[in-house]
Amino acid sequence: MTNRLTLLARTSLTALCATSLASSALAGELNILTWEGYADPSVIAPFTAATGCEVSATYVGSNDDFAPKLAAGGGVFDIVTPSIDTTYSLIEAGFVDPIDISRVPAFNDIYEQFRTADGILKDGEVYGIPYAWGAVPFMYRKDKFDTPPTSINALWDPALKGRISLWDDKSALYVAARLNGDMNIYSLSDDELAAAEEKLIEQRPLVRKYWATAGELVDLYKSDEVWISNTWGGYQSGLLAADGIEVVEFIPDEGAEGWMDSNMIVAGTPNEECAYQFLNMAISAKGQEGVFKVNGYSSTNPVAAKEFMTDEEFSALHQDDPDYLNSLLLWENLGARLPVYTNAWNAVKSQ
Template structure:
């Protein structure tokens, strides 16, 4: 309420006008405001405020053995405060408060943050460990604009299909288990509570209904979006509840309220640690996934500590720890030598560019079709958000 009030006051002061900074045109369907880049690393400010996916900034409070924040604090003198979020939408909203210095952004948040002017271009010259980051993660459409990097790649992975081994027999091999065959586990299916989950349905349709002509699950025209929405509406009666809080999903699988549904590796690991009989697979259709980037706030209060965090989190040691804890491929090639499980990078195909190409990374749907079609306009994220409200009903 206070925020709305503040907005109203600001509105009265600015006499209901819109502000715009001198923009840079680009081919990604949006304009990035010109913002200054940090040019010289000064002394640390003694504090840094981190906005992260759960499992990306662990300070030992969840598991005393899982801690790469305390060593960072000891080495740099930057006291870290950590806030986690459950969906990219939540991250974008939180970032607007201006309270955070760095954020781990997925591809469906990064461009929105850049376009809104919430994050600044990143001077990779101030991040020594950037040199060791896998080449195929650099200068990608979700972390750069016009050749300018807006962050440091962190790691990538796929959204998996998790199931209770004592209930779901035989083990699933396809996403059909949560879509067309979901009735088998009526009221026990779970799904991710975000408009971006529509892409999971679109990916399934892309493989099973070729006549729809879906080439990229994030580039859907009206008809294709309609088909995905219909699929999700038939899924809904079988859904016990949607999850966005990862601990809620862990609890749900542990108690058996959910027995099958989409998940992240870190959830599988947590559930297994709590003795829940679960397994997770990468279904045959492939999967949606994430390729995350650490970005720096445009108006952060601690830019020097923010750059030190960037350098720390992609350092071989920290990057290896995060990757193993969260269950994703590390961005830093040197991290592979430091993982506890020596075959870890092989399992997650860390340096494998062709495997990485098979995952459909979360991206923000925009009217300019991401699959290159120019004869139609694609549905944008606003349409996806409306569709998601409609699906949940």
Template structure:
């Protein structure tokens, strides 16, 4: 009887500690967090992110679970991200979602902090291809967790462009003068480098072009300039350009064809014969956040397969956890490439750190400001 009473008392104590948040066991980990999640109540998690990465469809349940608010501030380019973060934003934002041409720069500039991967229950379930990339690893510590990924598609209106484009050089056809849109970002230089074949021997060649190559890339973009109706800034802007039929072909993310298809348009996204660049957006914790534990809780939460499926549903991007597939309809699996990830991993030239980013920006601004 004494043994039974002692066991019951021990069990009651354990349940009390669990309910207080003092022993929340993480799936797939031998560690237990020592964080009292009740302390999160009333706090705000500020995320500086790409458009759509703080949507209520997948933040609401987290807010309700912990009694917090998730606030997303969107940026339109990697350079805007770094500008916001270095202009006092390091104390404002808790999490950032950079692409790979900026992620390493944040590590090198000491703007983000290492992540305790033992506290990310599903980390080992994330795609090996994404986890194996070393651009966010320094001195044996990992500074970023894969979140979403995808291609920089050639997007086209199939009701106007009757034959599927085979090459990026389709942009140069006379019938498309003033009907093309490029992203207002230095990644347009990556595209020009790809059109010039600078990635044939070394995929990294697009991200470390020398002065002669940059001059040739600029020349190619100036050749394209009469074709360009607009250098778009946000996905919504590109959507409107396509809907208004101001443009019929563009560089775009999977979000655009998926969104416009829902609105009844016959817009498609393809990878041309030269290939396409691609991006991997990470979840990174800012160096000076006052909400590190809450930020960790978010990363742990959002990388669960059922929650990543919600991200895929909202953004139409591929997500880092292959387990999300079982929560997606066959149509969404097709749209997000989650039913054929290896094909895209093989075809895409994922962005890399651009050491001479300042010079790339100078050349890109020369293109935008140059006379035709």
């Protein structure tokens, strides 16, 4: 997987205008609520130089962070980047505005299955511009395993007590459910959810720490505290490789979840023009290259990806393999079941 690299700040206005950025500087400021790596200076600095739009970023550690922060009000944020299991709930709550697709010319270059995803559509209108996608695989330190793990069950191995970590997120229930053989992870019955909760409570004494941010998990591996975990595919492994720590990502026998993040415009933003400039930049070759180089994630715009990826990189990230995406359990909105899942996860952590 690609290591974290520093991008050159190539700020030619001519090149940026080709990606639908403004030809003259705007006066504005964008506050975005997003994930680590999505507002890297290597991407933001050229964007600001070309548009005059200053960008400030606040990072989340879970999709559960978006709604509470937007509900706090005050017009703090202009753009949010939630995952596909969270987008629709923000639409229904009125936290985001529909997007005028005529102002985003490259929208039709995005993979059809992303731009037509139910999670970003309502009443014939589009509310999100797909930005990046990938899997939630598992990862282990290569020097700690004589036999490579192939199953989620490795995270329940008593021999690894104190060396295990899981993301501090309700998706831990998806992991346990799959281990129980329940593959309908987004529509678990009360009994199935209780079984997943019980499985996680059983695992609790083995867990060194539930990781909340990408950097926290990286630090746990670097300090030799954690040897195996789930991970944001491509990102943490790249950061660790840059520090000389060899880790291996794998899709377990029980399958893996998939995700897709979209940029959305917060309702009533006073910085609408800058917001649209940002949306266009994010799916241009420059923006897609940024998330690829910094996070190691796959691009939602394959046309743009071909401009900066080698054929080998394009293939390695499954950009030419729709069957791979279809094999993933793409996150879904839990709807009315969200509080039930959330309560179950909180019950696990309270042990």
